[in-house]
Every structure is written in C-alpha cells, then in structure tokens.
Amino acid sequence: MDSDRDKSIKLYSDHVYPGKVAFYEKYDIVLVPEKRGGCQISDTNGKTFYNCHSNGGVFNLGHRNKDVIKAVTLAMQTYDIGNHHLISKPKALLGKMIADTMPEGLNQVVYGVSGGEAIDLAIKLARGVTGKQEIISVKGGYHGHTGFALATGDKKFKEKFKPVPAGFKQVRFNRLEELEKAVCSNTAGVILETIPATLGVVAPDVGYLKSVKEICEKNSCLLILDEVQTGFGRTGKFWGFENYDVKPDIVVMGKGMSGGIYPISATVYDEKYKDFFKEDPFVHISTFGGSEIGCFAAMKVIEISKEKKFLDHVLSLGDFFWQRLEALGKKYPNLGLKLKGRGMMMGLEFKDEITALFLIKILFDNGIYVVYAGNDQRVIQFLPVLNILKTEAEDILNIIEISFKTMSQG
Numbered sequence: 172m173d174s175d176r177d178k179s180i181k182l183y184s185d186h187v188y189p190g191k192v193a194f195y196e197k198y199d200i201v202l203v204p205e206k207r208g209g210c211q212i213s214d215t216n217g218k219t220f221y222n223c224h225s226n227g228g229v230f231n232l233g234h235r236n237k238d239v240i241k242a243v244t245l246a247m248q249t250y251d252i253g254n255h256h257l258i259s260k261p262k263a264l265l266g267k268m269i270a271d272t273m274p275e276g277l278n279q280v281v282y283g284v285s286g287g288e289a290i291d292l293a294i295k296l297a298r299g300v301t302g303k304q305e306i307i308s309v310k311g312g313y314h315g316h317t318g319f320a321l322a323t324g325d326k327k328f329k330e331k332f333k334p335v336p337a338g339f340k341q342v343r344f345n346r347l348e349e350l351e352k353a354v355c356s357n358t359a360g361v362i363l364e365t366i367p368a369t370l371g372v373v374a375p376d377v378g379y380l381k382s383v384k385e386i387c388e389k390n391s392c393l394l395i396l397d398e399v400q401t402g403f404g405r406t407g408k409f410w411g412f413e414n415y416d417v418k419p420d421i422v423v424m425g426k427g428m429s430g431g432i433y434p435i436s437a438t439v440y441d442e443k444y445k446d447f448f449k450e451d452p453f454v455h456i457s458t459f460g461g462s463e464i465g466c467f468a469a470m471k472v473i474e475i476s477k478e479k480k481f482l483d484h485v486l487s488l489g490d491f492f493w494q495r496l497e498a499l500g501k502k503y504p505n506l507g508l509k510l511k512g513r514g515m516m517m518g519l520e521f522k523d524e525i526t527a528l529f530l531i532k533i534l535f536d537n538g539i540y541v542v543y544a545g546n547d548q549r550v551i552q553f554l555p556v557l558n559i560l561k562t563e564a565e566d567i568l569n570i571i572e573i574s575f576k577t578m579s580q581g
C-alpha cells in the first residue's frame with residue numbers, strides 16, 4: 172500500500188462499505204475528506220472541493236463551524252450525553268427555543284439521534300393519538316431507512332427487508348386528487364417532505380400543502396411535515412413550511428440541527444396531543460436522543476439561523492444562484508437545464524440521467540462536490556453551504572460555467 176489514502180480506502184472497503192468504494196471507483200469520483208472548513212473539504216490527497224450538497228443540510232453552517240464548536244467545547248466542560256431517565260436543563264432550554272420557532276401550539280419536543288428515528292416517532296404518534304393505522308406518503312419521497320421511515324419509502328428500498336410494517340400507501344406529490352382518493356376513515360397521518368429532495372427537489376404547487384392540511388383536517392388525521400432538509404434556514408425561512416401558509420401537526424427535524432458537529436434530531440408535535448405522553452412517559456424511549464452535548468450544538472444552530480440577517484443572506488444568495496444558473500441554462504441549451512426547489516435548496520434537472528452523471532464527474536474534477544437525487548437521477552441536488560460569501564458563490568458559479576461548457580462541447 173503506497174499511501175495513507177490508499178490504506179484508508181482499502182480498510183473502508185474491507186470493513187465498512189465495499190460497495191461504496193466500488194461505486195466511486197467505477198465513476199472515478201473517489202473522495203476521502205480530511206481537512207475541512209467553511210464550504211470546503213479537502214481530500215487526503217490535497218484536492219479541495221466546494222461542498223455544494225452540504226449532506227442535505229448537515230453542513231448548512233459550513234464544516235467545523237467555529238461558533239458551534241465553541242458551544243460544544245464549552246458544554247463539554249460541564250455536561251455529557253445526559254441521562255434520558257432524568258430531567259435535563261439543556262433539553263428543556265432547547266425545547267423552549269424550538270417551540271419559539273414554531274407556529275402556536277407546536278410546542279412539544281421529543282428528541283432523537285437521527286432523522287429516521289424522529290420520523291418513526293412521528294408515525295407512532297400519528298397512529299397513537301388517532302387510534303388509526305394507515306399512513307400515506309409520497310412516491311419517490313424519502314424519510315430514512317429505519318422501521319416506519321422505511322415503510323413510507325419506495326419499494327426498491329424495502330423489498331429486501333420484507334415483511335415491512337403494514338398500513339402504508341403512497342400517492343404522487345402535488346396530486347391532490349390522488350390524496351383525496353387515498354385518504355379513508357382509517358388514515359392516521361399524511362407524511363411528506365416540504366420540498367421532497369430525493370424525488371428531485373420538487374417544490375409544492377401553490378396551495379398544495381394548505382390543501383393537504385385541509386384534507387387531513389376533514390379526515391381527522393395528522394399532517395406530518397419532514398423538515399430534515401428544508402429546516403434551519405435552507406429556503407430562506409427558518410422552516411420550509413413557512414413559505415406555504417400551512418400549519419403541520421407534527422414536524423420532524425434532523426441534519427442541520429447538529430451544526431455538523433453532534434448528531435441530534437427531534438419530533439415536534441401539537442400540544443393538543445400531549446396527553447399521549449402524559450399517560451405513559453415511557454411510550455417512546457431513546458437513550459442517546461437529545462444528548463445534552465447535542466442540545467448545545469442545536470441551540471447555537473438556532474441562535475445563528477433564526478437571525479434576520481442570516482435568513483436575508485440565504486434569500487439573497489438564493490436569488491443570485493437562481494439568476495446566474497438560469498442564465499447558464501440559456502447559454503448552454505443542449506444540457507436541458509431546469510431549475511427546481513426554493514431558495515438555497517436547488518435541484519438542477521438535466522435532459523437525461525447520463526448528462527447529470529457526466530456533469531457530476533466534470534464538476535468533481537473541477538472542484539465541486541454534488542450528488543444526484545436518488546429517485547430522479549436527472550437531477551443534481553444543489554445545496555450549497557448557507558453562510559458562504561458572495562465571492563465563494565461567484566467562484567462556484569464560474570466552475571459550474573466551465574463545467575457546462577466542457578459538457579456542451581463533449
């Protein structure tokens with residue numbers, strides 16, 4: 172083995188994920204991040220990339236955000252994971268901070284470690300409080316790989332793990348008539364991402380989410396919005412659903428909540444349903460859920476991301492990217508670029524999967540890391556870090572332009 176990098180790749184392949192190494196080697200896009208900071212990551216071989224996926228929002232505030240690290244370092248002088256059996260000051264303080272970001276009534280917070288775990292609880296809650304069983308999700312949507320989260324997903328994710336829990340149905344996103352048909356007296360909840368990322372970063376049609384809520388109300392079932400990717404400022408509002416005049420019954424958050432430093436997630440639900448946990452406080456348990464160190468990371472994330480100045484910056488960056496990308500689409504029409512999403516949650520749809528795949532490789536070679544949307548591979552998920560400078564955004568766009576040019580000529 173001639174280098175430390177080769178050794179890491181071999182050990183990873185031998186002991187962690189052989190398939191992943193083979194996949195990246197096949198497309199010659201092997202990246203082993205070592206140094207990282209702000210919107211950039213550097214491979215152990217020294218090559219530097221702009222991270223324009225941000226791991227779906229984990230790195231909304233950049234890599235190794237100094238303020239989050241400071242908050243966590245300080246917390247470590249006093250706290251640890253905490254004891255989930257006991258009352259916790261950090262959990263209480265964070266709970267209040269989260270409640271303050273929500274519409275009235277959405278003030279009950281249950282912590283988890285991952286997005287999938289928080290989704291599982293949301294579904295348990297919907298079933299538990301309504302006494303009904305069916306859950307309706309969106310075809311091509313994605314809520315995680317844990318038990319109930321997996322059950323909401325597409326066939327391809329669950330086929331190998333049958334039998335998966337029963338009572339799950341799917342409808343197409345933005346098709347109210349399909350939802351209306353699917354809802355029945357046994358529907359406990361409807362779950363969707365505010366902007367489904369894996370489906371191809373598809374924004375909801377005007378009035379869609381509001382109508383979904385009305386359908387839920389009419390049928391006495393709960394609306395669960397998955398804000399794992401859209402939350403914490405990604406769209407220019409603190410919560411993605413604030414763009415769409417809708418009040419969910421349950422909100423799920425994760426990824427960006429960690430500040431990219433310490434894993435934490437949460438399920439927030441309407442106080443109307445708090446008797447469920449009053450009757451049996453042990454109805455859902457997570458030892459590491461809302462670890463106290465993680466609470467300090469999340470509190471710092473909220474403090475930074477709820478600032479008007481921060482959200483204005485996201486909006487203005489979003490406008491800048493949209494305008495420049497639209498112009499590039501016109502300049503290179505043979506790529507068939509269509510822009511999707513909202514704010515800094517963007518999907519770059521190309522005319523076909525092969526164009527998107529080649530572009531991912533060209534962008535990679537030119538120093539931009541992005542991935543495609545798993546359930547629509549014509550779409551590159553484009554989620555740059557939210558606190559990047561305008562000069563960095565310009566540099567990213569210049570690299571994109573060079574890459575589009577290469578692709579157009581090839």
Ligand SMILES: Cc1ncc(COP(=O)(O)O)c(C=O)c1O
Nearest residue numbers: 285286287313314315364399400
């Ligand atoms: C929208 C959405 N929901 C839920 C999840 C699951 O989160 P986790 O991987 O932390 O379980 C993801 C992960 O990518 C996601 O994008």
